[in-house]
Amino acid sequence: MTRDAGEVAVVGGGPVGLMVACELALAGVAVSVFERRTERVQQSRALSLHPRSLEVLALRGLADRFMARGQRLPNGHYAVLETRLDFSVLETAFPFSLFIPQTVTEALLEERARELGVNIHRGHLITRLQQSPEEVHLEGTGGGGTFRAAARYVVGADGARSAVRTLAGIPFPGADATMSLVLGDVVLTEPLPHPALTLSSPKGVLLLAPLGDGIHHRAVVFDPERTKVPLSEPVTLEELARSVRAIAGTDFGMKTPFWLSRFGNETRHATTYREGRVFLAGDAAHVHLPAGGQGLNVGLQDAMNLGWKLVGVLRGLAPEPLLDSYQRERHPVGAHLLQNTLSQSALLHATHPEGQALRASVSKLLTLPAANRMLAEQIAAFDVAYPDPVLPAPPGMEAVPEVTGKRLPDFALRCEDGVTRRLYSLMHEGRWLMLRRPSAPHREPQAAPWGAWTSAVTAEPEGGPEELRPWQSLLVRPDGRIGYVARA
Ligand SMILES: Cc1cc2nc3c(=O)[nH]c(=O)nc-3n(C[C@H](O)[C@H](O)[C@H](O)COP(=O)(O)OP(=O)(O)OC[C@H]3O[C@@H](n4cnc5c(N)ncnc54)[C@H](O)[C@@H]3O)c2cc1C
Structure with a gap:
């Protein structure tokens, strides 16, 4: 056929x-x-969907569908360390992780x-x-x-x-997996001390959080006694509960697993x-x-x-x-x-005493705003930039290394017709976007491929990144990243 x-x-x-x-x-x-x-x-x-993924969905007009089905979490974690990563400081319309x-x-x-x-x-x-x-x-x-x-x-x-x-x-x-971890989506019959729990001790690392369906919690366990268990070996509720008890002193009355699985660190x-x-x-x-x-x-x-x-x-x-x-x-x-x-x-x-000390030190470092932001940007995928232009610049424009390939947040634009629109709302069709200030000379790119693949709008940015202030025109890639600019 x-x-x-x-x-x-x-x-x-x-x-x-x-x-x-x-x-x-x-x-x-x-x-x-x-x-x-x-x-x-x-x-x-x-x-979870992290900030850049939410931006990617918003660029195509899809974020609302996801937002309606998820729950906002202002922070994330790095290696289940005690100090959480704070997404709320990121300059974005989505300063959170969406639990979905x-x-x-x-x-x-x-x-x-x-x-x-x-x-x-x-x-x-x-x-x-x-x-x-x-x-x-x-x-x-x-x-x-x-x-x-x-x-x-x-x-x-x-x-x-x-x-x-x-x-x-x-x-x-x-490399093949050198360790295995266990997860279980289970019903808890006893309350957690916090809505979500992260614990680390010489007995292992535990992450326990509601699954969002009002019924189950997800338990993820790194149990140093069980890391060599083959990934193919089925997980039992008793195995999971035993590891949780060892780390937390209780298994919170876990029962009725919806899913039990083992996963590893194959890289x-x-x-x-x-x-x-x-x-x-x-x-x-x-x-x-x-x-x-x-x-x-x-x-x-x-x-x-x-x-x-x-x-x-x-x-x-x-x-x-x-x-x-x-x-x-x-x-x-x-x-x-x-x-x-x-x-x-x-x-x-790092569950041995030296490792626990290392975890405590890194966790403390993450209380420093700059360190916390660095890892939050990494997990959010805000540290990604593509400084090399993908195509030759159109006539009258240039690729500026400091900004080329950087993501643009969703800022407001006061458009020629008097209406204020959001940048991302102009990108839903997946085309290049020529953003021209009203004072800019008319530089609509005519050369192939630009002419047929580019929408144009004349508008004054309201807000937006500092580094864009000096530019008269901006050609935005279909993925919402800076392509080319024209100086005044
Ligand atoms: C325990 C665990 C927790 C995770 N948590 C997160 C998280 O919180 N956030 C996150 O971003 N990621 C997380 N991940 C990773 C995430 O699940 C994967 O990265 C994601 O599913 C990858 O998507 P994919 O479409 O590339 O591949 P997949 O989801 O694996 O989809 C591949 C598809 O291809 C199909 N397929 C395979 N072979 C063929 C074939 N020959 N012909 C036709 N079809 C085929 C499969 O049936 C499958 O539907 C987690 C993973 C695990 C194991």
Whole structure:
């Protein structure tokens, strides 16, 4: 059987695959998602969307849907240290982490993908992949037999054990898990001393927080006595409760587990995010200890970075080498992610007396606003910038290293027609945006690709980052980052 894959085939219908598909379909690209599962999983691995992910969703007009289904948490954690990371100091419309189960995130992204006309083939497992100069050929099983499909590009968003990565011959070097941790979504029959509990002692590290459904709590345990238990060994409620009792002195009467699982600190990074017409995004490109709740978040940001570039090339709006900037921009972000989760892994592991002293010192350091902000920005993904321009500057504009590729917060703009609009509300279509001050000479970019791929607005910023004050015009990338500027 032959399946019509459209112009881009996305393998994997998890959060990252769905997000890439949405970005492509938004621009009218014909896109298909091939997902091996017939139904979404009911358990949520991720529970949080951090500030940059919320901005990414807001850039496409989707944040309200997520905000309506989640709960704002003004802080996050680093290695379950006692001093929390304070997101409230960040300059953003989203100075918090949104507590939202992964199942809800996936449901909302799938809803959006379907609205945009994405073809989602559930129960379709990709098993073969072959590239020709013009297309990528896929084969798999699904729909009661085998099937073939072809597309101009393939995005492998098929998770940590990515078949696409293997079939494209992309190495995935790194280290196997050296420790295992346990999680349980359970009912507590005794109250917690605080709404959420973090404890660290020589007996281990415990994180206990409400799951948001009014019924369950998520318990995550690092028990030094149990770290060598193989990941494949099933977790029992008694095992979890015993570890919790050892750390907290009580198991809070835990019962009726909805989900019990073991996870580890396997740390691997694809050597490249692109092999010809095949791209990797999300867990297919990077795996690590889920510390600080970052994997899904970074994956969504991979997806946005790749999406608009594929649109530009597929629509003939940008030259093909634009696609190489995906690797240039996102691979270092993946490397940085692995580095920060390894650092958290070491701190979690530090339950011996020297380690406890180290944890106490780092926790104390985090009471310093500058240190706290540095790690809060890291987890929020606000420390990401892309100083190298992705395309040659349009006539009359330049790429200024200090600001190129920096994220723009969602500031207000007093527009020519007298209406005040938010910057992000002008980016919902995923196009470049030319932002011109009323006093600026008329410099609408005409040269390809800019003319056909750029919306323009004349407006005076109300607020916005300090460093933008001197600029007359600003060309904003489709992902809300600074592209090019024109000086007065
Ligand atoms: C315990 C735990 C807690 C976590 N907490 C957080 C958190 O709080 N915040 C956070 O950001 N991240 C967290 N993560 C990480 C997060 O869950 C992942 O990073 C995220 O799911 C990655 O999304 P993805 O779409 O790349 O991959 P996946 O979610 O793994 O989706 C891949 C999809 O591809 C499909 N697939 C696989 N192979 C094929 C094939 N050959 N053909 C077709 N389909 C295929 C799979 O069925 C799956 O649906 C956590 C992870 C764990 C284990």
